[in-house]
Amino acid sequence: FNPLPPPRLPLTLSVKQNAFERDLRFKGAVNFRPVEETGYFRDETLSCDPKVRASQLVEAAVSVAKKRDPDQSLFIQTVTEVATSLGPLFAETDEYFFAFKHMLEPEQLYQFRVPWVDDSGRTRVQRGFRVQFSSALGPYKGGLRYHPSVGVDTIKFLGFEQIFKNALTTLNLGGGKGGSDFDPKGKSEAEIMRFCQSFMTALEPYIGPNRDVPAGDIGVGGREIGYLFGQYKRLNQGRFEGVLTGKSADWGGSYVRPEATGWGLVFFSEEAMKDLKGEKLKNKRCALSGSGNVAQFAAQQLLKLGAVPVTFSDSSGTIYEPDGFTVEKLDLLMEVKAVRGARLTDYAAKSPTSSYHAGARPWSVVDELDLAFPCATQNELEEQDAINLIKAGCIGVFEGANMPTTPGAVEILEAGGCVFGPAKAANAGGVAVSGLEMAQNAQMTQWTGDDVEKKLNAIMKDIYHQCADCAETYHDRTQIKEGANIAAFLKVAAALREQGAV
Numbered sequence: 001f002n003p004l005p006p007p008r009l010p011l012t013l014s015v016k017q018n019a020f021e022r023d024l025r026f027k028g029a030v031n032f033r034p035v036e037e038t039g040y041f042r043d044e045t046l047s048c049d050p051k052v053r054a055s056q057l058v059e060a061a062v063s064v065a066k067k068r069d070p071d072q073s074l075f076i077q078t079v080t081e082v083a084t085s086l087g088p089l090f091a092e093t094d095e096y097f098f099a100f101k102h103m104l105e106p107e108q109l110y111q112f113r114v115p116w117v118d119d120s121g122r123t124r125v126q127r128g129f130r131v132q133f134s135s136a137l138g139p140y141k142g143g144l145r146y147h148p149s150v151g152v153d154t155i156k157f158l159g160f161e162q163i164f165k166n167a168l169t170t171l172n173l174g175g176g177k178g179g180s181d182f183d184p185k186g187k188s189e190a191e192i193m194r195f196c197q198s199f200m201t202a203l204e205p206y207i208g209p210n211r212d213v214p215a216g217d218i219g220v221g222g223r224e225i226g227y228l229f230g231q232y233k234r235l236n237q238g239r240f241e242g243v244l245t246g247k248s249a250d251w252g253g254s255y256v257r258p259e260a261t262g263w264g265l266v267f268f269s270e271e272a273m274k275d276l277k278g279e280k281l282k283n284k285r286c287a288l289s290g291s292g293n294v295a296q297f298a299a300q301q302l303l304k305l306g307a308v309p310v311t312f313s314d315s316s317g318t319i320y321e322p323d324g325f326t327v328e329k330l331d332l333l334m335e336v337k338a339v340r341g342a343r344l345t346d347y348a349a350k351s352p353t354s355s356y357h358a359g360a361r362p363w364s365v366v367d368e369l370d371l372a373f374p375c376a377t378q379n380e381l382e383e384q385d386a387i388n389l390i391k392a393g394c395i396g397v398f399e400g401a402n403m404p405t406t407p408g409a410v411e412i413l414e415a416g417g418c419v420f421g422p423a424k425a426a427n428a429g430g431v432a433v434s435g436l437e438m439a440q441n442a443q444m445t446q447w448t449g450d451d452v453e454k455k456l457n458a459i460m461k462d463i464y465h466q467c468a469d470c471a472e473t474y475h476d477r478t479q480i481k482e483g484a485n486i487a488a489f490l491k492v493a494a495a496l497r498e499q500g501a502v
């Protein structure tokens with residue numbers, strides 16, 4: 001990545017005149033350097049055809065990640081997705097290509113040992129991670145995940161996504177993510193507290209309110225944030241500051257942070273369905289996966305708008321209410337899930353109108369629906385699921401989880417005329433309200449729930465329009481995924497350029 005301002009040479013390719021022109025800070029940059037200088041095209045020359053050139057450069061960008069980290073399949077998956085959207089920019093000027101290559105390497109990646117004592121008195125050891133991917137737009141920001149599958153690959157994929165998601169919020173947030181291979185399932189409250197305290201003891205040297213501000217993700221909710229915050233204070237002579245978000249609203253948290261990801265997802269889908277299909281959410285049958293924080297609050301907001309959630313899932317199966325979850329049934333589900341370790345079978349036992357489908361995902365259970373909201377985990381909606389959804393009448397898929405839809409499934413959904421709301425745009429409401437929590441902490445103030453909800457709603461609509469407008473400029477308005485990647489990348493790339501080689 002060349003930190004110096006590019007020489008003002010004319011572009012050999014025409015740059016589309018458009019509303020985003022002001023953001024094309026690299027416009028006028030020297031066109032592709034000779035083969036020897038880029039080092040990526042030793043055996044081939046770049047095509048003059050912009051489309052071929054774009055795909056050559058996408059391949060070259062992805063090969064950077066593949067060569068460095070061939071085993072990181074999730075990270076390579078997300079790098080490929082973002083790079084593919086950026087092809088037209090890479091073909092405009094090599095500065096975009098080099099800026100992207102620069103972004104592929106995290107600023108810091110910490111791995112640490114987390115020893116903790118279980119209830120039988122035995123010492124156990126877990127791995128802890130924090131990736132500080134990019135501080136181009138603000139302090140590193142992103143959640144902590146406790147799940148046995150967590151390793152460097154998972155953390156890097158999530159951290160990379162977070163850079164672009166946070167850019168779309170328009171708040172000053174860099175990108176980071178962390179977590180541990182600790183499995184909270186089956187652990188007592190005391191074990192979880194001791195684990196959180198040990199995790200924070202290892203993490204504390206690297207974080208701070210203006211440096212890196214973690215929050216929750218899978219396996220980390222309000223209770224864990226409380227234990228983590230308590231230990232941070234203990235390690236810092238009682239310093240009470242906004243080093244974590246998702247805190248209780250009684251002691252420094254923001255109203256609406258628990259609800260924000262799910263509610264924001266629904267606000268985003270409402271705007272997209274109105275703009276692209278002229279449809280409202282009222283009476284729409286909605287399949288949701290997952291049954292944690294994001295799924296529960298997405299269902300709550302869907303009910304408020306008159307839509308009909310019909311499923312939830314966990315890693316063991318799917319619960320289906322053919323006539324829909326009512327407010328009372330959702331309350332029951334939330335009550336059941338509030339007990340640590342509860343399974344959906346506990347809900348099924350209490351609701352005679354429901355059916356439980358062991359080992360199945362919602363996408364194969366429901367044969368008639370309008371919208372789908374994958375809110376569990378990555379790669380949980382695959383090609384056959386996408387085919388099922390289209391057959392069942394689905395016209396919109398909005399990602400509450402991070403990267404829940406495989407690339408093949410996205411293609412099928414888009415080809416089938418589905419509106420597709422990608423995670424980095426559709427689920428950005430959580431981190432956006434985290435950004436608002438940081439702002440409230442910095443001012444030692446607390447806004448009302450109504451205020452925060454209004455701000456969240458405005459941010460989600462704005463994110464939708466950034467994506468759709470950018471999609472329209474580069475492709476067509478329905479290509480929200482492309483729009484999200486390009487709009488976010490342009491912001492980060494401009495900041496990198498302006499801050500020099502960092």
Ligand SMILES: NC(=O)C1=CN([C@@H]2O[C@H](COP(=O)(O)OP(=O)(O)OC[C@H]3O[C@@H](n4cnc5c(N)ncnc54)[C@H](O)[C@@H]3O)[C@@H](O)[C@H]2O)C=CC1
Binds near residue numbers: 221313375376377
């Ligand atoms: N909590 C937040 O603010 C945000 C969360 N997300 C994403 O949303 C997704 C869900 O996170 P949360 O609801 O916060 O976590 P959570 O821990 O509250 O709930 C996770 C849910 O997913 C289910 N689950 C986990 N693995 C599964 C699998 N293999 N198959 C089916 N279900 C599975 C669990 O049973 C649980 O119901 C994750 O991808 C997370 O990264 C994204 C943005 C913000």
Ligand SMILES: O=C(O)CCC(=O)C(=O)O
Binds near residue numbers: 143144217432
């Ligand atoms: O609120 C935050 O900082 C974390 C949100 C998050 O981890 C995510 O958006 O995936």
